[in-house]
Every structure is written in structure tokens, then in C-alpha cells.
Amino acid sequence: MRDVLIAGGGIGGLAAALALGRVGTTSQLIEQAETFTEVGAGIGLGPNAMKRLHDWGLKDVLAQRGFVPSHLEVRNALDGRSLGQMAMGDDFVHRYGAPYLTIHRADLHQTLLEAVQAQNQSSLLLNSSLHTVQPLDEGVQIGFEHSGPMQGMALIGADGISSRVRQQVWGSQPLVPSGHWAYRSVLQRDQLPPVWRGDGMGLWLGPRLHVVHYPIRGGELLNLVVIVEAQDIPAAPGWDHVRSAEEATLDLQAAMYACCPSLQELVRMAGHSRKAWALFDKPPARSAQDMAKGKVALLGDAAHPMLPYLAQGAGMAIEDADSLAQHWQQHSLTVEQRLQAYAQARWQRAGKVQQRARRNGRVFHARGPLAWARNMAMSLGGQNVMDQPWLYKY
Ligand SMILES: Cc1cc2nc3c(=O)[nH]c(=O)nc-3n(C[C@H](O)[C@H](O)[C@H](O)COP(=O)(O)OP(=O)(O)OC[C@H]3O[C@@H](n4cnc5c(N)ncnc54)[C@H](O)[C@@H]3O)c2cc1C
Known part of the structure; x- marks a missing residue:
């Protein structure tokens, strides 16, 4: 039986594989797409996410592939007048210990993929869409439409905003x-x-x-x-x-x-x-049980899809991955207890970010x-x- 099954090979799933690998945990990452590619455009990563990525040894490669904006300028879209400025660049490094980085999603995804492959702790399975989730006494079994089932000690649903894992374990929850x-x-x-x-x-x-x-x-x-x-x-x-x-x-x-x-x-x-x-x-979680149940936990957009008005969806997935790995190391706890501890550490923080993002939408x-x-x-x-x-x- 594998250590951890991870459904979804986006930014959250790869971050989870990398963070778990760093604490000696093997994983099986399952991605429905035929290749590991990221569509999309740019995203911003706050120092909260960058600190984790630096700890994971990605400082230099991200500095090459991304960009550190010197400042933020807010303007009135109607007349172009400046409403205010905030210094970023080195100021952020001094204030928060890491820069604010802007990067193409494909470049971040590629960086994480290369790091996971170099670490050699995770098997990557493409072209495989998770269909069912079944709890077992000793772990979790997942089913696919076109191939046989697979078992692991735990399952992490990092399968995005329309998460199949969430739907299977928590039931349908409208977006x-x-x-x-x-x-x-x-x-x-x-x-x-x-x-x-x-x-x-x-x-x-x-x-x-x-x-x-x-x-x-x-x-x-x-x-x-x-x-x-x-x-x-x-x-x-x-x-x-x-x-x-x-x-x-x-x-x-x-x-x-x-x-x-x-x-x-x-x-x-x-x-x-x-x-x-x-x-x-999606409305924020009401308790840790909305993020982890038995041997299954959610991570990234699967757990807390948010509006992009605080630019933190990927940032929260990266924080989740870091927290999951820290709690997974607590070998004196059962698998259920470790996942519950992870969810306890994460649900309120992610919920606050979801709410603030909504509020920013109204203010913007x-x-x-x-x-x-x-x-x-x-x-x-x-x-x-x-x-x-x-x-x-x-
Ligand atoms: C307009 C916009 C701007 C944004 N700007 C920012 C920003 O500036 N900063 C920031 O931090 N975030 C930003 N975000 C949010 C960010 O892009 C997401 O929060 C982040 O990509 C979520 O990553 P994830 O891995 O959780 O989910 P996803 O990226 O959705 O990855 C899920 C993966 O799971 C796979 N999958 C799905 N179902 C299955 C299945 N059944 N079986 C196997 N695999 C499956 C998918 O193919 C996919 O690869 C923005 C989002 C939008 C829409």
C-alpha cells in the first residue's frame, strides 16, 4: 500500500507531493490530463507562499522564471489618477522575509514538476481520472473508469474547484x-x-x-x-x-x-x-471536518475555492501543502488524527482569505x-x- 494518494497534478497536488517527499513520505499522484501542462496566464505569489517555496529549494529557479515587481500602483480606472502606491521589491523582503513574485502559471507548475521528479519520492500517473473513493479499515481505495482500483494509507483531494474527491466524500456542494x-x-x-x-x-x-x-x-x-x-x-x-x-x-x-x-x-x-x-x-468551511474526514483530506481549490481578488488561491494551496507535510510527520498519531490536525491548522486561515477576497471584489x-x-x-x-x-x- 502506498503512503499517500494525491488526486490532481495542479499547483496544489505537486506542492503536496514535494512537501511530503521532503519529510520522507512517498506518494502516488494521479492526474486526469494526458500531459502535465498548465493553461492560464500569470499569478502573483505573496511572501507567505514564497517563504515555503524558498524552503523547498526553489529560490533561484523562481527568481529566474518569475519577476519581482518594484511596487504596486493603484489608479482610478475612470480618469487614470493615482490613488496610492505601495513599495514591494526589497521592501517586502525586509518586511516579510521573501519577495512578492509574479510568474506565469505554466512556469510555476513546471518548476514544481521538475522538483518533484528530481526528488523521486512520488510516482506520477497521467491520463487517470479518479472516479470513486471508498474508505477501508487500513486506508482508502480509489476507483477509475478505465483501470483497476488503487489503495493508499490516505487520500489528498487536490483536484481543483470541481473536486471529485469532495463530491464523493462530502456530497454535492454547489459552487x-x-x-x-x-x-x-x-x-x-x-x-x-x-x-x-x-x-x-x-x-x-x-x-x-x-x-x-x-x-x-x-x-x-x-x-x-x-x-x-x-x-x-x-x-x-x-x-x-x-x-x-x-x-x-x-x-x-x-x-x-x-x-x-x-x-x-x-x-x-x-x-x-x-x-x-x-x-x-464556495462558502468557507464551517469546521475542520469540512476539510478532512477519516483518511481523506482536501487541499487547494478543492478545499477552499476563492475569488482571485487577494491573489491567494495558489498561495493557500502551497501553505496547505506545507502544513500537511508538517502534520504528516507526527508518526505517534493515527492517519485520521494527522489529517484532522492539518485541517484544524488550515480551515480558519483559508476561510478568512476566501472572505477577504469576496470583500475586495465589492470594494474594487x-x-x-x-x-x-x-x-x-x-x-x-x-x-x-x-x-x-x-x-x-x-
Ligand atoms: C483569474 C484568476 C486569477 C488568479 N490569480 C491568482 C494569483 O494571482 N495568485 C494566486 O495565488 N492564485 C491565483 N488564482 C488562483 C489559482 O490559480 C488557483 O487557486 C490554483 O491554481 C489552484 O490550484 P489547485 O492545484 O488547487 O487546483 P487546479 O489548478 O485546478 O488543479 C487541479 C488538478 O486536478 C486535476 N483533476 C481534476 N479532477 C481530477 C480527477 N477526477 N482525477 C484526477 N485529476 C483530476 C486537474 O486536471 C488539475 O490538473 C487565480 C485564479 C483565477 C481564476
Whole structure:
């Protein structure tokens, strides 16, 4: 029987395999896709996640493949005025012990995959979709549609927002549609006008929308995310939904008609590379039992899918993986007790991040008096309002 079965080879599953391998635990990672590839665009990793990745020996490779933004500048999307700035770069290293890194999801995924392969503690099985979960006295058995079952001492469900493990063990739990679409694109930085080639992160706030951009891949690319509110949301999350290029252009024109011309121009330039993503989350866990039951535990988006307005979904998966490995080492405890201890350590932290991300969505997209109050608070409070010590110090 294997030590730990991990369902899902995304950022969370690979992070779990790597962290468990570091404490001498072997795993069997099961991924439904035919190859290990990551779709998507850029993500930001706060110092809370970076500290774990540095501990795992990935400091140099991530510094090469990612980008450390010098600062964050928040602007009013309507008139382009600056609302406030926060120093990042070395300031973050001094304050929190690690930088804020922006990176292409594919580059982070590849980095974790290479580290797992080099460690040689995890067997990677592709093209295998977990279908059933069955508790045994001595462990867990998982079933597949097209091959025989597999057994392990424990099962970690790292199979994403629509987790089959969650559905099998906890039953169907509907996701909550936010009514927001994320349009994500990646642009060649050297082909952009100089105004868009700075080393900072930009966050533009407007009524019912916000825009985020930052360099990735050592500064070669600019990641651009435009989040708008719309009524026609599909039934489930996923990449490049039912949004034709024409629909996307119409959505963005309608949402951004009042935005300042330079921001509209940047979004127009990204036209060809745009992909649409409908945003969903789930209410936070009510107790540790929502994250671990018997010999099965959830990790990453499977446990706590969140809106991306605190840029922490992957960060929480990495924190989860680190915590899981720490608790797995407690060999005096039973498997159930170790997983319960992991869930105890994680459910409130992840729930707080889910709630704060939702709140940020409301504040970012505010109109009228609330927008006025937000802008005043940013202008007067500056860095004190934008920084998140409770999140990054962890
Ligand atoms: C617009 C947007 C912006 C974001 N920005 C940020 C950001 O700046 N910072 C940040 O930290 N996070 C960000 N996130 C969130 C982040 O991308 C996710 O939280 C993170 O990728 C979740 O990783 P995961 O491994 O838990 O899940 P996933 O990446 O979904 O991986 C799950 C894996 O499980 C596999 N799988 C699914 N079902 C099965 C099955 N039955 N059997 C076997 N395998 C299966 C899938 O193929 C997949 O490989 C953003 C998300 C969005 C949508």
C-alpha cells in the first residue's frame, strides 16, 4: 500500500507531493490530463507562499522564471489618477522575509514538476481520472473508469474547484457564481508603448470592474487581467468558456466605455490573446471536518475555492501543502488524527482569505459614495491601507 494518494497534478497536488517527499513520505499522484501542462496566464505569489517555496529549494529557479515587481500602483480606472502606491521589491523582503513574485502559471507548475521528479519520492500517473473513493479499515481505495482500483494509507483531494474527491466524500456542494468574468491575456512587453513597460504592478479600480497587470517570465511578458460583471454566467468554471472574440470585445467595450483612453487602449492591444474565465467560489468551511474526514483530506481549490481578488488561491494551496507535510510527520498519531490536525491548522486561515477576497471584489468594483470613500482612504492611508501584514507575515 502506498503512503499517500494525491488526486490532481495542479499547483496544489505537486506542492503536496514535494512537501511530503521532503519529510520522507512517498506518494502516488494521479492526474486526469494526458500531459502535465498548465493553461492560464500569470499569478502573483505573496511572501507567505514564497517563504515555503524558498524552503523547498526553489529560490533561484523562481527568481529566474518569475519577476519581482518594484511596487504596486493603484489608479482610478475612470480618469487614470493615482490613488496610492505601495513599495514591494526589497521592501517586502525586509518586511516579510521573501519577495512578492509574479510568474506565469505554466512556469510555476513546471518548476514544481521538475522538483518533484528530481526528488523521486512520488510516482506520477497521467491520463487517470479518479472516479470513486471508498474508505477501508487500513486506508482508502480509489476507483477509475478505465483501470483497476488503487489503495493508499490516505487520500489528498487536490483536484481543483470541481473536486471529485469532495463530491464523493462530502456530497454535492454547489459552487457560488460571482457574476464576474476574468479576461486574461499575456502580451509581449517589448512590443508595448513605454508607458506599459514599467517594473511595477498596476491595479485600476472602476465601477463594476477592475484591471490588474504585471510583468512575468523575467520581464519578457506582461500579464493582463480584466474583471468585469455580467449576467450570463455558465453553470461551471473552466477555461475559455463560451465567449467568442466578438462577445468578449462587446463585454469589454460595454464595461469599459467610461474608462480612461490609455487603459482602454491597453485592453484593445491584448485582443488576440484573450481568454475568458467565469469566477466561482464556495462558502468557507464551517469546521475542520469540512476539510478532512477519516483518511481523506482536501487541499487547494478543492478545499477552499476563492475569488482571485487577494491573489491567494495558489498561495493557500502551497501553505496547505506545507502544513500537511508538517502534520504528516507526527508518526505517534493515527492517519485520521494527522489529517484532522492539518485541517484544524488550515480551515480558519483559508476561510478568512476566501472572505477577504469576496470583500475586495465589492470594494474594487464600488460605485458612488462607497467608491469615493475607498479612493479617499487609499489617497490618505496609502501603503497602510494596501498592505496585508496578517496575510503576508504567515
Ligand atoms: C483569474 C484568476 C486569477 C488568479 N490569480 C491568482 C494569483 O494571482 N495568485 C494566486 O495565488 N492564485 C491565483 N488564482 C488562483 C489559482 O490559480 C488557483 O487557486 C490554483 O491554481 C489552484 O490550484 P489547485 O492545484 O488547487 O487546483 P487546479 O489548478 O485546478 O488543479 C487541479 C488538478 O486536478 C486535476 N483533476 C481534476 N479532477 C481530477 C480527477 N477526477 N482525477 C484526477 N485529476 C483530476 C486537474 O486536471 C488539475 O490538473 C487565480 C485564479 C483565477 C481564476
